[in-house]
Amino acid sequence: MTLAPLSSGLLERDDQSAALLHAWRAARAGHGSAWLLCAEAGGGKTRLATEFAHASGGRALWGAAEPVAPPEPYLAILRAIPGFRPAATRAGSVAGAVAALDDAAGAAPTILVLDDLHFADEGAVAVVVRLCAECASRKWLILATFRPANGAPGLLAPLIEVAAQGLARRLDLPPLSRAAVGSLVAAVRGGDVPPADMDQVYTDSGGNPWLAETLARGEGAGALVRDRLAVRLGQLERSTSGAGPVLEALAPATRPLPHEVVALVCGGDSRELRRILTALRDAGVLHEQEDGWGFRHELLRRSLLDSMIAATRRDAHRALAEALLPPAGGERAGAAVHGYQGSAAELSMHFAAAGDARAAAWALQAAGEARAVDARTEAMAQIERALGFDLAPDVRRETLEIAAAETYRLGRFADSQRLAEEAIAVPGSVPETLARLHWNAARAAHTLGDVAADDAHLAAAERAIAGRPVGYEGVHVAVARVARAAYHVQPERLKVAADRALRLARECADPRTVASEVEVGMFLVMSALDRGDPSASGMLDDLLVSAAHHELHPGYAVTALANAYCEAVITLFHEDAAILYERAMEGMRRLELGWVDTVESYHVLELVQRGHRDDAEARRAALPAPAAGTIASAVLTCAGVLREVRSGSPEKARAMMAAAAAATRYQQAALLDLARLELALMERAPRLGELAQGIYGAANRHRYARVAGAAAVALARSGRGAAPVPGWLASDSPVRVFWDWAAGLMTGSAAALGDVALRLTEMHCPYEAALALGDAGDLTGAYRALRALDATT
Numbered sequence: 001m002t003l004a005p006l007s008s009g010l011l012e013r014d015d016q017s018a019a020l021l022h023a024w025r026a027a028r029a030g031h032g033s034a035w036l037l038c039a040e041a042g043g044g045k046t047r048l049a050t051e052f053a054h055a056s057g058g059r060a061l062w063g064a065a066e067p068v069a070p071p072e073p074y075l076a077i078l079r080a081i082p083g084f085r086p087a088a089t090r091a092g093s094v095a096g097a098v099a100a101l102d103d104a105a106g107a108a109p110t111i112l113v114l115d116d117l118h119f120a121d122e123g124a125v126a127v128v129v130r131l132c133a134e135c136a137s138r139k140w141l142i143l144a145t146f147r148p149a150n151g152a153p154g155l156l157a158p159l160i161e162v163a164a165q166g167l168a169r170r171l172d173l174p175p176l177s178r179a180a181v182g183s184l185v186a187a188v189r190g191g192d193v194p195p196a197d198m199d200q201v202y203t204d205s206g207g208n209p210w211l212a213e214t215l216a217r218g219e220g221a222g223a224l225v226r227d228r229l230a231v232r233l234g235q236l237e238r239s240t241s242g243a244g245p246v247l248e249a250l251a252p253a254t255r256p257l258p259h260e261v262v263a264l265v266c267g268g269d270s271r272e273l274r275r276i277l278t279a280l281r282d283a284g285v286l287h288e289q290e291d292g293w294g295f296r297h298e299l300l301r302r303s304l305l306d307s308m309i310a311a312t313r314r315d316a317h318r319a320l321a322e323a324l325l326p327p328a329g330g331e332r333a334g335a336a337v338h339g340y341q342g343s344a345a346e347l348s349m350h351f352a353a354a355g356d357a358r359a360a361a362w363a364l365q366a367a368g369e370a371r372a373v374d375a376r377t378e379a380m381a382q383i384e385r386a387l388g389f390d391l392a393p394d395v396r397r398e399t400l401e402i403a404a405a406e407t408y409r410l411g412r413f414a415d416s417q418r419l420a421e422e423a424i425a426v427p428g429s430v431p432e433t434l435a436r437l438h439w440n441a442a443r444a445a446h447t448l449g450d451v452a453a454d455d456a457h458l459a460a461a462e463r464a465i466a467g468r469p470v471g472y473e474g475v476h477v478a479v480a481r482v483a484r485a486a487y488h489v490q491p492e493r494l495k496v497a498a499d500r501a502l503r504l505a506r507e508c509a510d511p512r513t514v515a516s517e518v519e520v521g522m523f524l525v526m527s528a529l530d531r532g533d534p535s536a537s538g539m540l541d542d543l544l545v546s547a548a549h550h551e552l553h554p555g556y557a558v559t560a561l562a563n564a565y566c567e568a569v570i571t572l573f574h575e576d577a578a579i580l581y582e583r584a585m586e587g588m589r590r591l592e593l594g595w596v597d598t599v600e601s602y603h604v605l606e607l608v609q610r611g612h613r614d615d616a617e618a619r620r621a622a623l624p625a626p627a628a629g630t631i632a633s634a635v636l637t638c639a640g641v642l643r644e645v646r647s648g649s650p651e652k653a654r655a656m657m658a659a660a661a662a663a664t665r666y667q668q669a670a671l672l673d674l675a676r677l678e679l680a681l682m683e684r685a686p687r688l689g690e691l692a693q694g695i696y697g698a699a700n701r702h703r704y705a706r707v708a709g710a711a712a713v714a715l716a717r718s719g720r721g722a723a724p725v726p727g728w729l730a731s732d733s734p735v736r737v738f739w740d741w742a743a744g745l746m747t748g749s750a751a752a753l754g755d756v757a758l759r760l761t762e763m764h765c766p767y768e769a770a771l772a773l774g775d776a777g778d779l780t781g782a783y784r785a786l787r788a789l790d791a792t793t
Helices: 014-028 047-058 073-079 090-105 120-136 158-163 179-187 195-205 209-216 233-237 242-252 258-264 271-282 298-307 308-324 334-340 344-353 356-373 374-387 394-407 413-425 432-448 453-463 474-485 491-507 515-531 536-551 554-570 574-591 595-610 613-622 631-646 650-659 666-683 688-702 705-718 738-746 748-760 766-775 779-788
Strands: 033-038 061-064 112-115 140-146 168-173 287-288 292-295
Touching: 014 168, 033 047, 033 158, 033 453, 047 112, 047 140, 061 073, 061 374, 061 413, 073 112, 073 120, 073 271, 073 356, 090 120, 090 271, 090 779, 112 120, 120 140, 120 158, 120 432, 158 474, 168 233, 179 195, 179 209, 179 233, 195 650, 242 258, 242 292, 242 298, 242 308, 258 292, 271 287, 271 308, 287 491, 292 298, 298 374, 308 344, 344 356, 344 374, 344 688, 356 374, 356 394, 374 394, 374 666, 394 413, 394 432, 394 474, 432 474, 453 474, 453 779, 474 491, 474 515, 491 515, 515 536, 515 554, 536 554, 554 574, 554 595, 574 766, 595 613, 595 631, 631 650, 631 666, 650 666, 666 688, 738 748, 738 766, 748 766, 766 779
Parallel strands: 033 140, 033 168, 061 112, 112 140
Antiparallel strands: 287 292
């Protein structure tokens, strides 16, 4: 039985077509839009996009992702947008895609179709998200098709989010009705269809257009075998002798193959091969286009591949990979004879599916290409593939080191530590390499909060290079010691470690140590801010000038800005904080760094401290819930408790404190202590003095100015006396106002307390200023100030 050609009409898609045509008219007038066409496999996404593009009469740029695993970075974008080339960073690639589409479209209305994005990579999805945000002011109509239930976990989430934000419209294509399936079956079979046959097709297809059409063809091409989609090779073989081996040879191909490549994998060109291909085309199994032979639908290809026995499938993958090999040894081999060869990602996938060791080399090449364009997830998947094969010790060690770095970038810290430790275990490392591997393991352990493992790996790194000439690895380990002293708020150790790291950096001839000096400077700035030292602002400016002078990657400056902002929020440097926040956020968004949510949590705390509680709550609600035990969780808990206390809701504040995870780092503990103090002060807790004494001791020991100052005031309120101003606090520190407040409480000096209130107002701490006014005896002013804040009196 010869199958009829696919019908071109769209059934029950009038509303969707009308919506797209209306959007196209708006785009031509300069009001572009983006549309997400969503359906299951075979649901008609690509056909709707094709029919619409044809009916519109407009210029259409088209690019599709392919089922290559892991995906080739930016493949759909490369195919769709002329002139686009991925950059070294994702931010650069996204900006480049927008610019390339601007150039390609010019002033003309343009339709951009990006098909099968469930097969795409994260970078391509990031480009689509940006295009959705940009198209409203351009003559662009963006159509993105994907299967919502498919794709790597989290891959399609940004697309769903842009639809939720109103930056794109989502069109979900529903299954066909019974009547539409009946019309389709009648069109395929060329006449009336018995009701029982039509009911069977409708029931078996579930209204899926492609499956209904395939089933309507009867016994020629498809039937309900193995999930209703497997091709009945036996039936095809009886009607077209030799069809089975040809289809099995083509089943691994994720894109159309030129006739010459088909001949390579099918044993050579011949009249018999051409007869089989023609028959399969007429039967609706294959299609022949300018770019070669391919299956009529990905589901058909996939079902065939899944139905093959493992040995046959491996042989087919190997044969295709060998046909796609590029020229080697000066001779043109395989498909390269015809100017058609596979990418490293394709060859890696096919050789791996064949269980062929050649997969490792191609996977490493594909990983390098992915890393070069900042496609970290795809790079790591290729690296993991390569590690599954035997590698020479030096290659395995180097690959594991790269894997440790990539998993750390991806937030897989336990994997990062494990991979670094596996690399350490590979024999034959030179001392510098061993030190570098221990540093990687230490970094991951530190991030995981494993202090013992962190310290052990740093000590091992130091032992590995003891007595060696000063090199970059030694400087790197020394800077890590500076970082630990800063994170654990150990100022004496910080000074010693910083002096040593800077001395080593200046002794080392490696130009990379300039960046190490900037990192040390950043930790010194953070420590100065902890102590409430206003000179930190000038130190930061010098640091940024140095980074710019040495033309360091802008990420160094943005990191310094973000860290300084977070410390400034805690120590109430509000004037500096406002500037730092804007600069840090602009840099993080431009470079697409992944700390925006953490920095935003500090911004919520800043807004609460400045009295902008409603704005703070709105921003907090827009943030994803942080993981328990993280610094962002502690920051938001502190902000929430302060907000509820100042609103007169101690019960809510107490519930927040009870739900807070135990703090594992000092800054987390300090922030939660700050929240406890404010709650205890409002409730006039009977053990306020004891609580304040303990918190003051810890904050004073760690030189944490803001927390120590708040505890000093609480000590005075509890009647335990005024704590002396600590010697480590800078003489011109604004935070000295807390100790002056405590002293004023003890002496009862209205003039001193009034001055404290004025200084707190100048520091943009309106709630504390109102309390100080009350302490000074100005109850009218205090109540007025509290009412202005919508705070409890």
